[in-house]
Amino acid sequence: MTKGLTGTRERFQTIVLTKLYTQLEPKALLELHDDLELYLHTKDPERNDGLELSLWDMMFYLKVYLSKDIEATVIYNNLRDKFGEHSPNLYLMKVTLLQINKNDTVAINFINNSIDQVLEFDTDPYSYLLLSKRLITMQNNVKTNKPDDTLRHIMELIEKFPIDPELWWYAGEKYFELGLFDQAIYCFEELVVLMPFNYVAFAKISEILYLKALKLDKKKIKNNKELFDIVLQEALDNALRSVELSELYLKGWTLILLITKQMNDKKQFFDIARENLDKITRVSNSSDKITAEYILNKVN
Amino acid sequence: MSILSKVLFGVGIIQLLHAGFSSYEFHQLLKSSTNINESSNEQKLYQLPNDIKLEVFISLAILTVSIFLSFNKLKYYPINNKNDEIITEGEYLSNIQMSKASNVDNLVGSDPTGYITYLPNMVDIQAKRKEVAEYLKTI
Structure with missing residues (x-):
């Protein structure tokens, strides 16, 4: 907190926008968690509602990574009481809590039921996309020896959401891991078409x-x-x-x-x-x- | 805003207000004058005096200079290491050319497309928790 509120706010803003916290090393995660906790309990007049919510969302995942499960559940409950359960980010939080409090199978069943019963017919494509991505990640863990299955699931999702850059990046990374360079290049070129800069x-x-x-x-x-x-x-x-x-x-x-x-x-x-x-x-x-x-x- | 720019800003504002007041006084004087001759030579006398015009231009120039002097060099805060020193390129205004504007992200160590390249929605939560738990055991 040596750079003043402006510097601290800008740092958190960048981290939350770029989602850097999902890639940090454990030591950096711990430091970020402590800094963020201090900042969220500091009154900053320049912190708007949008940033505040994004920071609480980040705090939830930091608590999850650090195995502070009860505190993560409290954050989820607070946000759910404010916005209700039917929001893309809250769906994801709920799945995360199911993963950590129960297991991946329960979370997979929850996603499958949500998709089959609600999201397949709902007008909320973003929740469908986010949950499907999480489903692919969890299925990838269950079937670690079958990368083909993961790629098939990604391609099926890309057919539904062809302009989602994260899916193309993920597919590119998977092909790259398998040593299929031409396919990987194709995926990243598709991404460049979507984001030319x-x-x-x-x-x-x-x-x-x-x-x-x-x-x-x-x-x-x-x-x-x-x-x-x-x-x-x-x-x-x-x-x-x-x-x-x-x-x-x-x-x-x-x-x-x-x-x-x-x-x-x-x-x-x-x-x-x-x-x-x-x-x-x-x-x-x-x-x-x-x-x-x-x-x-x-x-x- | 530095002291010099504050002083110049004050001088500029006072000068501009003075010019405005002089102009007001001049027009009041014109209104009170009863013998207005229509000849072209005398009409020139009723125009705003040059010293007032000059005062306005000089005050605007001083104000512009003071505003430019008030800019501080842009500073950036590295995001990965909070103890890192504050970075500056010695520039007062942000670049508008993309190749240079994106340097800010490089300087602070940020990937502006991280919301895609870090695959934030495909993070393996269990693996991440396991990695952090192992680290926490060592400290």
Whole structure:
């Protein structure tokens, strides 16, 4: 709380909007939970109702991650008393509580019943989408040895919600995990069609193409050199697009550095990437600075 | 707002008010004048004096400068590490060019499309709880 209320509020606002809390390490989660608890009990005149609700939603999940189940239930009960049960976020909270207080099977049954009896005929597609996503995640855990089932479920949901970017990202990640690079690239390209300025997705496509090229190189198939160059060039194009959209994007410049290192005729791009990584080591946040320094040391 | 900009802002406002008051006084004087000659040479005398016009322009210039001087350098708060130092690029206004505007996210360590790329709706709750519980045992 050393940066004043404005800085603290902006930090929480960014975390809640980007959903960063779903990806934090346990230590960072614990710190975030303590900070948020302190902030929510502080009177901030600039905190509007929308932000307040989003923060309580985040607090619920932080309590769940930290196994503070009773406190999470209290938050759910407060929100339910205010808004009723039939809201997308409250449906999800209820499923989460079923997962932690009972088990995944009970939660899966609840979702199936909700979809069959209400949501399939209701005019609330968002609740349907959110619950279906959670269902896929839980089914994925139950059937850990059958990735095909997960992909089939995702594709079925994508047919119903073809413009949901999170589903395309999830499908891309699943194909990537299976080593199916072309299918993964297709999914991320669909996402780029939906969000043409998503530089993170461009970098992801570049990353997969780069790995695909390396895999080609390792196989040493006859006439593979030409294909290797084509795939690398595609990877470079996507990485360049990502830094065209975001000038100091660490992953984008790292990919350019790595890709051009494999190409003989791109010395100029290699030097530019190195210059920009050097700039990141000077101006960016501490985490990016350390990463950029590490990459430069590895490459030099 | 720095002291210099506050002083300049005060001077600018006082000057503008003074010019307005002078203009009012001048018009009051014109209204009280009874012998208005219609000749073109005398009509010029009834126009607003140049010193009042000049005072308005100078006060507007001072006000503009004071407002520019009141801007502080933009500061950003890193989100991943709360003890991280506050970052500034030394700029007073936000960039409007996308490639530079998105730098703010890079500087604070935020992925603006995290609501998609982090797959927040597909988090494995049980695995997350297990990971945190194991960490809590170690502290």
